[in-house]
Amino acid sequence: MxxxxxxxxxxxxxxxxxVALAFTGAGAxxxxxxxxxxxxxxxxxxxxxxxxxxxxxxxxLELELLLPEHVSARMPTSARVRIxxxxxxxxxxxxxxxxxxxxRDPVYFPLIPGRATVEAAIQVVFxxxxxxxxxxxxxxxxxxxxxxxxxxxxxxxRETIVYPALDPREGMEVLRDSISGDIESRSRGDGRDFYRIxxxxxxxxxxxxxxxxxxxxxxxxxxxxTRDQQRTVEIFFDRRIAPGQHRQFEELxxxxxxxxxxxxxxxxxxxxxxxxLWVRSQRFAMALPEEGEIWDLLKFLALVxxxxxxxxxxxxxxxxxxxxxxxxxxxxxxxxxxxxxxx
Numbered sequence: 001m002x003x004x005x006x007x008x009x010x011x012x013x014x015x016x017x018x019v020a021l022a023f024t025g026a027g028a029x030x031x032x033x034x035x036x037x038x039x040x041x042x043x044x045x046x047x048x049x050x051x052x053x054x055x056x057x058x059x060x061l062e063l064e065l066l067l068p069e070h071v072s073a074r075m076p077t078s079a080r081v082r083i084x085x086x087x088x089x090x091x092x093x094x095x096x097x098x099x100x101x102x103x104r105d106p107v108y109f110p111l112i113p114g115r116a117t118v119e120a121a122i123q124v125v126f127x128x129x130x131x132x133x134x135x136x137x138x139x140x141x142x143x144x145x146x147x148x149x150x151x152x153x154x155x156x157x158r159e160t161i162v163y164p165a166l167d168p169r170e171g172m173e174v175l176r177d178s179i180s181g182d183i184e185s186r187s188r189g190d191g192r193d194f195y196r197i198x199x200x201x202x203x204x205x206x207x208x209x210x211x212x213x214x215x216x217x218x219x220x221x222x223x224x225x226t227r228d229q230q231r232t233v234e235i236f237f238d239r240r241i242a243p244g245q246h247r248q249f250e251e252l253x254x255x256x257x258x259x260x261x262x263x264x265x266x267x268x269x270x271x272x273x274x275x276x277l278w279v280r281s282q283r284f285a286m287a288l289p290e291e292g293e294i295w296d297l298l299k300f301l302a303l304v305x306x307x308x309x310x311x312x313x314x315x316x317x318x319x320x321x322x323x324x325x326x327x328x329x330x331x332x333x334x335x336x337x338x339x340x341x342x343x
Contacts, residue, residue, distance in 0.1 A: 006055065007151050014147030021047065047147060054150040057141050060087040061095070061112070063154050065124075065135065070295060073129045073165040082119045085112040093144070099137035101127050129253065129302045132160040163298040164257040172255050176262040179233065179326065196224050235260060237281040238331035241306045248332040249306045256330050257301045264294050282307060306332075 010018070021043045028036035066080040085092050091113045098106040102124045112118050126132060135158075140151035168176075197213050200220035213221035237256050241249050260279060277288040279297055281304070286297055 005152070006058065007153075008051070009149045009151070011142060011146055011149055013145075017043070017047070017145075017147050046145070050145045050147050051150070053144050054141050054148060056090060057092045057095070057143050058139060058150060058152055060085060060090075061092060061139060062086055063097075063137060063139070063156060065156055065158065067124070067160060070163065070298075071124075071126060071160060072163045073126050074167065075165065076123045076125050079122050079124050080119050081107060081122050082117060083109060083112055084117045085114055087114045089114045091116075092141075094141050096140045097137060098140070099135065101125070102135055103137065126160075126162040129162050129164045129250075131303060132162055133157065135160075161299055161302050163302045164254045166258050166261050167254070168258055168262075169251065169255055172258050175328070176259055179259075179263060179328070197221050198224060232276045232278065233263070233326045234278040234280065234328070236327065236329045237279065237301075237304075238329065238333065239282050239304065239307045240309055241332045242309055245332045246306065252330045252332055253301055253304060257298060259328070260288075260297060261294065264288060309333075 021040070024036060024040045024043060027033070028040045062084040064082040064084070066082060068077060068079065071077050081097060083095065083097070091111060092109075093111055095109040095112060096106050097103070097109070103122060104125060105123070107120050107122055109118055109120070135156045137154045137156060138151050139154055140149055142149050197210055198221065200209065200214075200222050204222045208222040208224075210221045210223050235256065237252070239249075256279075260277070263277060279286050279288065281300075284300060286293065286300070288294060288297065
């Protein structure tokens with residue numbers, strides 16, 4: 001970390017003390033009263049000692065931020081902050097840590113003994129996706145008398161990859177549910193091999209009703225069949241944008257991240273992979289048959305940059321996957337109401 005210069009801000013109590021100091025000094029010089037001079041000197045010494053002690057309290061502090069492995073934009077994330085006091089004997093009192101924009105609520109440390117380390121649980125919120133190399137924090141104290149608030153800026157250098165926000169946008173939940181339902185219905189109904197008997201659902205066909213089991217249980221039961229082959233879903237993310245479409249590009253990045261994340265979560269919740277998921281873009285392709293690879297894809301979406309078209313009519317050099325049963329295209333070049341296509 002790097003400590004910047006100290007900043008001073010007088011508090012309300014300090015302002016009242018300075019006013020009292022000014023009146024006492026004026027009275028001492030106008031009257032020549034030795035007692036007033038003695039009081040004025042003691043008050044002035046108290047103010048100077050306050051500044052010196054607060055400077056000593058902030059010296060020798062080292063800050064460390066402990067983040068989880070995976071962080072998404074605009075999502076409150078539990079983390080820990082660690083402050084070390086490198087001074088041998090002198091403790092640090094009344095330390096306040098703040099760090100806009102990622103640390104919204106300040107953290108207070110009443111005491112950090114010499115050669116000691118203190119940790120605290122915090123919540124951080126990164127405002128946008130991407131590579132964060134430097135985070136700014138402010139360490140401040142009002143110790144010992146509360147007359148001055150002395151603070152210093154800490155530049156904490158560490159690289160953090162922040163994934164796109166995974167909050168659903170308008171229309172994306174409908175698309176996700178539609179794709180998940182299509183995959184589930186095809187995986188259960190397209191095959192010929194018997195899989196299991198389960199309770200009847202509203203979308204089931206009457207020809208799959210097992211009347212013997214229904215009579216035995218007293219409620220409608222249907223037969224399920226295994227799929228003949230694994231479904232393939234392709235999501236194509238078009239990096240091309242026209243000049244001035246950077247905001248639409250960021251929205252598409254988040255939409256794509258939400259859809260991929262949602263489909264993977266849905267399949268994991270069923271305990272099996274009902275479909276093979278391909279995610280492709282210009283000079284990028286990744287299949288998601290295994291757990292854990294979703295983080296590699298989210299890292300790509302965290303760092304992806306747009307390709308700004310300089311000439312109208314440029315075309316992609318990519319071709320769709322022939323085996324894909326379902327294709328979804330995210331592109332900023334389409335009409336804003338048709339930024340995804342369900343083919």
